[in-house]
Amino acid sequence: MKLKTFAAFVGPSLFLMCLFIAAPLVNVIWxxxxxxxxIMETVAVETVTPGFLTSTVTVEKVTRPVLDxxxxxxxxxxFVGLQSYRNVMASEKVAALLEGGAWGxxxxxxxxxxxxxxxxxxxxxWPLVIAFGLAVALAVNAAVKAIRGPVIFVSLLPxxxxxxxxxxxxxxxxxxxxxxxxxxxxxxxxxxAMFAQGWTIEVLMLxxxxxxxxxxxxxxxxxxxxxxxxxxxxxxxxxxxSRWERLRYVVVPHLMPLxxxxxxxxxxxxxxxxxxIVGFTSxxxxxxxxxxxxxxxxxxxxxNRAISRAAASSMLTMIGIVILLIAPMxxxxxxxxxxxx
Amino acid sequence: MRATYFLxxxxxxxxxxxxxxxxxxxNTVSLKTSTAAFQAWKAVTGAMAExxxxxxxxxxxxxxxQAAGFATNPSLYHIGGVMTSSIVPLVNKGLVRPLDxxxxxxxxxxxxxxxxxxxxxxxxxxxxxxxQHLMYREDILNELGIAVPTTxxxxxxxxEKIKKAGxxxxxxxxxxxxxxxxxxxxxxxxxxxxxxxxxxxAVNNAKGVAALEMMRKLTAYMDPEYLVADSTxxxxxxxxxxxxxxNFWASRAGAMDDPxxxxxxxxxxxxxxxAPEKGGIPASTLWWDGIxxxxxxxxxxxxxxxxxxxxGLDKEMVQANRDLAVWLIEGYxxxxxxxxxxxxAAAGARPYPASTKMGLMQxxxxxxxADFLTGRQPAKETLANIEASYLTAAKESGIVK
Numbered sequence: 001m002k003l004k005t006f007a008a009f010v011g012p013s014l015f016l017m018c019l020f021i022a023a024p025l026v027n028v029i030w031x032x033x034x035x036x037x038x039i040m041e042t043v044a045v046e047t048v049t050p051g052f053l054t055s056t057v058t059v060e061k062v063t064r065p066v067l068d069x070x071x072x073x074x075x076x077x078x079f080v081g082l083q084s085y086r087n088v089m090a091s092e093k094v095a096a097l098l099e100g101g102a103w104g105x106x107x108x109x110x111x112x113x114x115x116x117x118x119x120x121x122x123x124x125x126w127p128l129v130i131a132f133g134l135a136v137a138l139a140v141n142a143a144v145k146a147i148r149g150p151v152i153f154v155s156l157l158p159x160x161x162x163x164x165x166x167x168x169x170x171x172x173x174x175x176x177x178x179x180x181x182x183x184x185x186x187x188x189x190x191x192x193a194m195f196a197q198g199w200t201i202e203v204l205m206l207x208x209x210x211x212x213x214x215x216x217x218x219x220x221x222x223x224x225x226x227x228x229x230x231x232x233x234x235x236x237x238x239x240x241x242s243r244w245e246r247l248r249y250v251v252v253p254h255l256m257p258l259x260x261x262x263x264x265x266x267x268x269x270x271x272x273x274x275x276x277i278v279g280f281t282s283x284x285x286x287x288x289x290x291x292x293x294x295x296x297x298x299x300x301x302x303x304n305r306a307i308s309r310a311a312a313s314s315m316l317t318m319i320g321i322v323i324l325l326i327a328p329m330x331x332x333x334x335x336x337x338x339x340x341x
Numbered sequence: 342m343r344a345t346y347f348l349x350x351x352x353x354x355x356x357x358x359x360x361x362x363x364x365x366x367x368n369t370v371s372l373k374t375s376t377a378a379f380q381a382w383k384a385v386t387g388a389m390a391e392x393x394x395x396x397x398x399x400x401x402x403x404x405x406x407q408a409a410g411f412a413t414n415p416s417l418y419h420i421g422g423v424m425t426s427s428i429v430p431l432v433n434k435g436l437v438r439p440l441d442x443x444x445x446x447x448x449x450x451x452x453x454x455x456x457x458x459x460x461x462x463x464x465x466x467x468x469x470x471x472x473q474h475l476m477y478r479e480d481i482l483n484e485l486g487i488a489v490p491t492t493x494x495x496x497x498x499x500x501e502k503i504k505k506a507g508x509x510x511x512x513x514x515x516x517x518x519x520x521x522x523x524x525x526x527x528x529x530x531x532x533x534x535x536x537x538x539x540x541x542x543a544v545n546n547a548k549g550v551a552a553l554e555m556m557r558k559l560t561a562y563m564d565p566e567y568l569v570a571d572s573t574x575x576x577x578x579x580x581x582x583x584x585x586x587x588n589f590w591a592s593r594a595g596a597m598d599d600p601x602x603x604x605x606x607x608x609x610x611x612x613x614x615x616a617p618e619k620g621g622i623p624a625s626t627l628w629w630d631g632i633x634x635x636x637x638x639x640x641x642x643x644x645x646x647x648x649x650x651x652x653g654l655d656k657e658m659v660q661a662n663r664d665l666a667v668w669l670i671e672g673y674x675x676x677x678x679x680x681x682x683x684x685x686a687a688a689g690a691r692p693y694p695a696s697t698k699m700g701l702m703q704x705x706x707x708x709x710x711a712d713f714l715t716g717r718q719p720a721k722e723t724l725a726n727i728e729a730s731y732l733t734a735a736k737e738s739g740i741v742k
Binding site: 035037038039040042045046047048049050051052053054055056058060062063064065067071073084087093108110175176193194195196197198280281282283284285295298299300301302303304306308309 | 404405408425426427429430433434435453454455456457458459460461465467470518520540564565566568569571574578627629631636667669679682683686687691692695696697698699700701703704708711712714715717718729733734737738739740
């Protein structure tokens with residue numbers, strides 16, 4: 001293809017990628033190294049607060065932003081280097097804890113608490129999603145043609161449901177005396193509170209995520225299974241390979257590029273686990289890195305939000321994803337270069 | 342992060358632009374309101390809409406949208422529904438219009454205790470108050486011979502008796518998804534203060550420890566899933582007869598006697614919020630909800646908005662919706678639901694100390710207190726962590742140098 005034609009084809013998408021991906025990213029990087037503060041003044045102010053019987057009058061020192069002539073809040077922006085990163089990672093506290101040898105204490109700091117959950121969540125769901133997805137794909141592939149359509153439709157349902165709605169439904173099944181909890185209590189003859197401690201919530205989250213993602217993995221693998229070389233399979237049967245050996249030495253190697261593809265997508269997605277935290281209202285027990293960023297960004301009752309820390313936190317999340325992706329990416333790259341599986 | 346004491350399942354958008362009877366005049370200026378989405382706001386915005394040309398946006402996320410909407414010029418909204426804390430950023434950024442001239446013209450019926458004044462100018466008009474106070478099952482307490490508790494020591498004794506009698510699933514309830522507020526209430530009840538000179542935090546003290554310890558003692562009698570329990574959940578637990586006592590929102594009192602939802606109609610009574618110490622002030626804070634008018638709108642719009650707001654906050658609205666809230670509006674006859682709030686105020690509970698720094702403190706408390714309640718952190722460390730989190734945020738926002 002001529003360079004000009006190539007540029008004409010690629011140009012628009014390159015432009016959109018710059019506009020919607022690169023530019024915001026640069027902006028976030030910039031924000032993570034800067035702090036914008038309103039210029040504050042502390043003044044004594046008389047406030048009259050409405051009340052049921054009478055109003056309350058208070059005179060208090062109030063720290064508030066200074067407004068300019070146009071009525072806008074005066075702000076100043078300054079470069080703070082890695083300060084926001086240090087704040088998010090609580091580096092001073094971590095250093096002190098490491099020195100004192102109190103390693104376990106580190107996991108009580110928000111960022112590390114979130115990191116711990118995010119990593120375990122990602123790494124536990126990853127193999128399970130692939131295993132279950134493959135199992136469903138093999139089962140559907142082996143099913144009689146007549147029922148395949150309905151089976152595929154039913155298997156896809158969890159993927160169609162909006163993530164937050166799915167998480168909420170699972171929460172309602174288990175919270176308080178929800179149907180599932182009531183059933184478990186009846187079955188095990190003991191009192192169960194699924195939302196009273198962190199690990200049970202985490203189990204529910206893992207279950208939910210696997211339930212939600214398996215259909216997608218199934219569809220991809222099912223498509224892959226249609227292209228398995230039948231000659232190879234038949235010769236394997238003639239050679240006396242068992243069902244397991246055929247799977248292990250013929251099917252899985254054939255699906256390997258798809259497994260790597262699924263891994264990439266899944267690692268990226270589950271490292272940004274967020275819907276589960278909100279859906280299960282688990283922030284008292286379990287938080288994730290993405291939720292931490294969201295929490296920094298959400299204005300509190302009085303309108304404060306921590307933009308710089310949110311920027312730093314989202315940069316750290318991105319760095320985490322990049323580190324996770326290095327291994328599968330290298331594999332893909334090697335395949336691409338070598339042209340082999 | 343916020344006290345959404347009327348948490349509905351989702352944000353509700355409610356549009357009404359048809360002029361109906363019930364308004365004394367016809368409004369011709371196109372107006373838009375932005376309020377929270379609980380029942381009282383539905384009633385008020387509904388009454389405003391009767392004047393015509395009023396578009397109401399009711400949302401659970403009102404505190405996220407409102408300041409941004411008011412900051413544009415012209416403002417996206419004309420009338421804003423605010424509460425004790427959410428008015429702070431609007432006032433700080435100078436986004437609300439002083440109302441004194443409009444009150445003189447159209448607001449003679451307003452009572453002095455409805456006016457929120459800042460530096461001598463009236464900036465908001467309150468329509469209702471809200472507070473957490475004791476709600477209890479009168480039948481259970483009578484049956485077991487328990488007097489209505491006035492202190493938390495008595496609450497614990499009563500809870501123990503109820504637990505032994507086994508008449509309900511859990512003796513105590515509480516919407517502890519917003520644990521920060523429970524701590525703020527308890528800590529103020531012990532007489533604690535949150536700040537010292539220079540906006541520095543001051544919660545790491547004996548009163549803070551006492552408040553935390555008391556909270557932990559209460560959790561022993563609560564549903565173990567208390568950290569995910571929001572107000573609606575606790576209200577349902579009450580209605581289904583699963584809990585016997587709770588320090589709970591006045592605005593939820595009406596629902597206890599709603600025969601459509603409640604199995605305990607007439608059995609839930611209200612009293613002042615218990616005090617942590619005998620003779621002390623109740624562990625509760627007083628909140629108000631009301632309206633503000635945006636600054637960045639024309640004079641004609643501001644006048645129209647104020648008139649419509651007055652129609653929304655009039656006698657007829659209150660009399661039609663008596664049980665939805667503890668109203669401050671003229672013509673409201675306090676029902677049983679108002680008793681608890683009135684007694685709590687009379688016993689010395691203070692208004693919620695809303696301010697920019699308190700907003701930061703709230704977040705710091707919210708993000709650390711669960712670790713104490715679940716036993717991951719001891720009290721002292723929790724309080725130290727709250728102070729550290731607050732300081733980080735306060736330095737970032739420029740409140741502490």
